[in-house]
Amino acid sequence: MEVGQKVKICRLREKVSPEILKKAQEGQPAVIKSFKMTDGSGIGVFVEFADSTTGWFFEDEVQVVK
Template sequence: MEIGQKVKICRLREKVSPEIVEKVQQGQAATIKSFKMTDGSGVGVFVEFPDSTTGWFFEDEVVLVQ
């Protein structure tokens, strides 16, 4: 994955706002804006939806949109 690529959220491991849940249920794509190291060796991604809503997700929660 790279910054600028489009992704969809495929699952939610952590509690997120109802606004984000709705976008995930609708299958909205988001754009990767940056990465963050998680505790341990994981990587998280910050994404932005078309309406400028942002969220942070674990790498295994997102899939690339082809």
């Protein structure tokens, strides 16, 4: 995965806002804006949806959209 790639949320490990949950359930694409080191167990990604809503997810929660 790279900054600028389009992704969709394919699963959720933790509770998210109702707004993000709806976008994930609808399969709305988002763009990777940056990465975040998690607590030693992996990498997280910050994403932005078309309406400028942002959130971060674990790497295994997102899937690149082709």
